[in-house]
Amino acid sequence: MIPAAFEYYRPKDMAGVLSILEEHGDDARVMAGGHSLIPMMKLRMADVPHLIDLQDVGGMSDIEIGGDSIRIGAMVTQHAIIDHDALADAAPILREAALQIADPQVRYMGTVGGNVANGDPGNDMPGLMQCLDARFTVEGPDGEREIAAREFYEAAYMTAREDEEVLTAVTIPTPHGGYAYEKQKRKIGDYATAAAAVQIVKEGGTCASASIAMTNLSDTPVFSEAAGAALVGTGVDANAIKTAVAAMLGDIDPTEDNRGPVAFKKHVAGIILTRAIERAWSRA
Numbered sequence: 001m002i003p004a005a006f007e008y009y010r011p012k013d014m015a016g017v018l019s020i021l022e023e024h025g026d027d028a029r030v031m032a033g034g035h036s037l038i039p040m041m042k043l044r045m046a047d048v049p050h051l052i053d054l055q056d057v058g059g060m061s062d063i064e065i066g067g068d069s070i071r072i073g074a075m076v077t078q079h080a081i082i083d084h085d086a087l088a089d090a091a092p093i094l095r096e097a098a099l100q101i102a103d104p105q106v107r108y109m110g111t112v113g114g115n116v117a118n119g120d121p122g123n124d125m126p127g128l129m130q131c132l133d134a135r136f137t138v139e140g141p142d143g144e145r146e147i148a149a150r151e152f153y154e155a156a157y158m159t160a161r162e163d164e165e166v167l168t169a170v171t172i173p174t175p176h177g178g179y180a181y182e183k184q185k186r187k188i189g190d191y192a193t194a195a196a197a198v199q200i201v202k203e204g205g206t207c208a209s210a211s212i213a214m215t216n217l218s219d220t221p222v223f224s225e226a227a228g229a230a231l232v233g234t235g236v237d238a239n240a241i242k243t244a245v246a247a248m249l250g251d252i253d254p255t256e257d258n259r260g261p262v263a264f265k266k267h268v269a270g271i272i273l274t275r276a277i278e279r280a281w282s283r284a
């Protein structure tokens with residue numbers, strides 16, 4: 001399929017990007033890896049008369065690992081996340097999740113910034129970033145601001161980022177404890193029927209803190225505070241996991257589609273979260 005005609009821009013710096021966004025407003029869109037946007041344009045689900053390629057804009061491809069936090073530039077690819085050993089040591093859930101996104105070909109092009117800015121409930125990194133309590137840095141005509149991942153997603157493809165703002169980086173507090181990213185999909189390369197991101201801190205045999213987020217089970221990623229709270233203070237036994245799963249099921253709102261009816265999706269969500277909690281706990 002062929003997209004509608006568009007003007008292509010390849011500015012060398014952020015000032016150039018922002019001035020095109022300001023000039024064309026709603027009619028302009030940035031492109032990172034293009035692996036969500038170009039298919040949408042080809043399917044005529046996105047009309048983008050002015051397409052701004054971010055590939056030549058510097059300063060967004062670094063991974064910085066500090067003592068307390070990790071900063072990942074928006075143009076870092078999913079492949080680079082997988083390939084970065086120090087990052088995998090500091091935050092292993094990132095590699096585990098990235099390996100479950102699409103296929104190697106997509107991961108060589110798809111970026112962290114594109115994945116989280118897109119607002120597609122099927123993308124894996126939004127829920128992951130909510131689990132990790134990430135903050136997104138966006139830059140616009142009025143300068144920079146930060147938005148918490150847990151407050152970023154408003155509805156499918158609707159986020160707290162303004163049209164004239166560009167997401168430049170994702171920052172996460174260095175995670176501690178056990179982790180798991182568990183995903184059920186119909187086939188290799190598919191989006192999730194259900195996926196769960198879990199981080200658990202264990203102290204003296206009990207759960208000191210737990211963070212849980214779910215993917216593709218609502219029109220936004222779902223950070224389930226209640227599911228995490230259900231594990232805290234317990235030994236993460238079968239009863240505690242059952243309570244956490246029940247709390248998560250109260251927070252999600254799946255709809256029927258070609259991945260199955262609502263009851264099936266809830267069933268899968270429960271199994272996936274149970275597995276993720278068990279694996280995270282075994283690693284804690």
Ligand SMILES: Cc1cc2nc3c(=O)[nH]c(=O)nc-3n(C[C@H](O)[C@H](O)[C@H](O)COP(=O)(O)OP(=O)(O)OC[C@H]3O[C@@H](n4cnc5c(N)ncnc54)[C@H](O)[C@@H]3O)c2cc1C
Nearest residue numbers: 032033034035036037102110111113114115117123124167
């Ligand atoms: C066959 C296939 C299978 C896939 N399977 C999965 C999967 O299982 N899980 C998954 O998570 N993803 C999947 N994807 C999507 C893939 O990971 C995308 O590459 C990714 O979601 C978007 O990243 P991108 O860099 O390609 O963004 P683009 O396609 O360039 O952009 C996506 C959207 O984000 C906006 N955007 C991009 N960068 C920025 C920025 N810095 N600031 C502001 N807005 C920005 C664009 O304007 C656009 O609206 C799949 C894609 C394909 C083609």
